[in-house]
Amino acid sequence: xxxxxxxxxxxxxxxxxxxxxxxxxxxxxxxxxxxxxxxxxxxxxxxxxxxxxxxxxxxxxxxxxxxxxxxxxxxxxxxxxxxxxxxxxxxxxxxxxxxxxxxxxxxxxxxxxxxxxxxxxxxxxxxxxxxxxxxxxxxxxxxxxxxxxxxxxxxxxxxxxxxxxxxxxxxxxxxxxxxxxxxxxxxxxxxxxxxxx
Amino acid sequence: xxxxxxxxxxxxxxxxxxxxxxxxxxxxxxxxxxxxxxxxxxxxxxxxxxxxxxxxxxxxxxxxxxxxxxxxxxxxxxxxxxxxxxxxxxxxxxxxxxxxxxxxxxxxxxxxxxxxxxxxxxxxxxxxxxxxxxxxxxxxxxxxxxxxxxxxxxxxxxxxxxxxxxxxxxxxxxxxxxxxxxxxxxxxxxxxxxxxxxxxxxxxxxxxxxxxxxxxxxxxxxxxxxxxxxxxxxxxxxxxxxxxxxxxxxxxxxxxxxxxxxxxxxxxx
Numbered sequence: 001x002x003x004x005x006x007x008x009x010x011x012x013x014x015x016x017x018x019x020x021x022x023x024x025x026x027x028x029x030x031x032x033x034x035x036x037x038x039x040x041x042x043x044x045x046x047x048x049x050x051x052x053x054x055x056x057x058x059x060x061x062x063x064x065x066x067x068x069x070x071x072x073x074x075x076x077x078x079x080x081x082x083x084x085x086x087x088x089x090x091x092x093x094x095x096x097x098x099x100x101x102x103x104x105x106x107x108x109x110x111x112x113x114x115x116x117x118x119x120x121x122x123x124x125x126x127x128x129x130x131x132x133x134x135x136x137x138x139x140x141x142x143x144x145x146x147x148x149x150x151x152x153x154x155x156x157x158x159x160x161x162x163x164x165x166x167x168x169x170x171x172x173x174x175x176x177x178x179x180x181x182x183x184x185x186x187x188x189x190x191x192x193x194x195x196x197x
Numbered sequence: 198x199x200x201x202x203x204x205x206x207x208x209x210x211x212x213x214x215x216x217x218x219x220x221x222x223x224x225x226x227x228x229x230x231x232x233x234x235x236x237x238x239x240x241x242x243x244x245x246x247x248x249x250x251x252x253x254x255x256x257x258x259x260x261x262x263x264x265x266x267x268x269x270x271x272x273x274x275x276x277x278x279x280x281x282x283x284x285x286x287x288x289x290x291x292x293x294x295x296x297x298x299x300x301x302x303x304x305x306x307x308x309x310x311x312x313x314x315x316x317x318x319x320x321x322x323x324x325x326x327x328x329x330x331x332x333x334x335x336x337x338x339x340x341x342x343x344x345x346x347x348x349x350x351x352x353x354x355x356x357x358x359x360x361x362x363x364x365x366x367x368x369x370x371x372x373x374x375x376x377x378x379x380x381x382x383x384x385x386x387x388x389x390x391x392x393x394x395x396x397x398x399x400x401x402x403x404x405x406x407x408x409x410x411x412x413x414x415x416x417x418x419x420x421x422x423x424x425x426x427x428x429x430x431x432x433x434x435x436x437x438x439x440x441x442x443x444x445x446x447x448x449x450x451x452x453x454x455x456x457x458x459x460x461x462x463x464x465x466x
Contacts, residue, residue: 054235071441072223072412085441088412091225096202100412100441104268119225186216 012039012194013127014076014092016120018113018143020046020135025184027059027133031081033187036064039194041081042098042120044111046135046149055083070098081127084111091119100168107139119141126151129193131186132178133157135167141174155189203243209251210247215218215257217331218253218394219264221418227264233262258334265332270348271365272310272355274440276409279360280460281311285435286318289403294323296402298429300393300422301410302328305339309368310356311406312382317362321385327400329391335389342369342378349376385448393422398429405430408439408461427452430465437462 015038019026023045024154034041045055060067063081068074070082077094081153084090089111091099099119106112117130117140130147132140134157142153156172158180159165171178208219219227230421231243238256241244250257268456272278289295289454297315299308308328330336344352349365356365393410405426409418411419426436427449436453438461444450451464 072224088441091223091229093223093225094228095224101223101226101227101229102267102269102409102412103230104266110268115229119229120229123225140293 011127012129013128014096014120014124015041015131016038016116016143016188017041017043017133017149018116018135018140019044019133020109020137020139020164020167022134024058026057026157028062029183030131030133030187030190031059031065031067032062032188034063034065036063036097037079038191039078040076041065042070042076042090042092042116043081044084044113044116046109046111046139047086048138050099056081059083059193061175065100070092070100072098072100074098084116087111089115091121092114093119094123096123107137109137109139113140114143114146118146121147121150121152122152124152128152129190130154131156131190132168132171133183134162134164136164137167138170140167141170144171144175144178148175150176153193155186157186158182200243203247204231207231207243207247207250210251210281211257214251215254216395217261217264218314218392220267221394221415222413223415226413228265230266231260234260237263248273261332262334265303265330265335267301267335267409269303271308271313271344271352271353272359272361273306274410274416274460275358276357277316277359277437277440277460277462278310279358280457280462281437282314282360284457285404285462286314288318288433288435289320290318292403293323295320296327296400297324297404297406298327298329298400298402300329300391300405300407300426301336301450302330302339302388303332304344305335305342307406307408308339308386309325309342309378309382310359313356313361313365313368314359314448316368321382324385326383326386327402328388331390331392332396333390336390340383340386340388342380342383343375345350345379346371346376347375386389393425398425400429401431402429402434403431404435404437406437408437408442410439411442412439416446423447423449427465432465434465435462442456
């Protein structure tokens with residue numbers, strides 16, 4: 001299932017996930033399949049700022065992991081999923097806590113996937129895994145490049161298995177080391193990366 | 198990326214040289230903003246940036262724009278303003294005069310939101326609004342009250358959702374892609390330089406609105422800021438915070454009651 005190149009180099013200490021159009025359904029194929037003791041997962045989904053989204057409430061009952069909306073300065077803990085709140089950027093501090101911000105939108109998005117990925121790459125370096133799901137933007141491509149630069153790895157949803165292939169395709173174009181994984185295999189690929197010695 | 202020490206030194210230098218205190222801000226946001234400023238000012242490292250701003254105050258002014266950039270909306274989180282209108286205004290109505298402090302006003306979106314709301318409620322004439330920020334350029338923008346016309350559709354929808362009684366368009370004039378807010382809205386507004394990190398209380402007020410500022414502050418600085426609000430507020434005065442901010446865990450939590458917990462309105466003991 002997992003390409004040899006993805007075999008663990010550093011242990012995986014955190015996973016960052018970004019998605020846009022179609023991503024809520026795609027996340028439903030990933031998050032509920034992760035075990036309760038999985039490393040922390042931080043998630044940015046593009047949603048309209050005017051509609052308070054209830055992603056944490058939506059996913060909490062379906063997941064073994066604890067599902068929360070990220071709060072500024074909350075410690076990032078194993079076994080927890082953190083969603084970026086609507087209309088805030090979610091960042092990771094050097095000492096591995098959540099940080100929220102209302103700096104300008106990036107790639108027309110707030111929260112932005114690049115902002116999460118870049119800050120997480122600084123905090124987690126080679127022990128970070130990025131995941132880019134379905135979407136119609138280029139948000140996430142620059143972030144995945146920064147993750148690779150820090151020695152971390154990125155998986156993208158196999159474009160053929162997406163609702164909108166633009167976003168994972170942009171990552172594949174920008175980051176040669178990124179690997180495409182069909183949606184149905186994404187959770188097991190992540191589990192294998194965490195399990196691998 | 199082991200330039201943490203360089204970033205620390207840059208922030209320390211900014212404080213000692215220019216008295217802007219970002220030392221207890223969340224490192225993630227400061228780092229991101231400093232990198233943006235570094236690129237814009239043509240530097241390659243935080244050390245290079247430090248050298249530049251020490252030599253050139255104009256470069257520092259430019260860097261400050263990056264370090265403090267915030268983008269809010271008029272009537273952001275309409276429920277917050279609805280709660281103010283429906284629950285706080287009736288109390289304020291019983292006061293002969295009202296002072297409201299918008300702390301960290303950035304480009305003024307929240308100042309005009311309150312001004313419009315208080316005008317609609319017939320209270321603007323007896324209200325003094327203090328709009329403060331650490332960034333002088335942001336204060337100038339706030340005082341000018343000019344926003345991109347493109348943003349007005351979202352602002353109008355927010356205003357309606359907040360319980361607005363008139364059309365938002367009656368408070369501004371459209372001019373070459375810009376919306377210019379009516380100057381009468383700010384006739385009782387004082388725009389002023391004030392730092393929650395280093396300055397003291399300057400007036401007694403009945404309402405403090407400070408939103409999406411505490412999200413950047415480390416605990417100790419949050420406690421300082423909330424302590425200022427507590428000292429500035431009159432007895433039973435109102436404190437409003439951002440949607441993702443709370444007094445939970447604050448050293449001053451016991452100094453306030455939740456007034457509308459959902460919309461983040463508190464009341465001072």
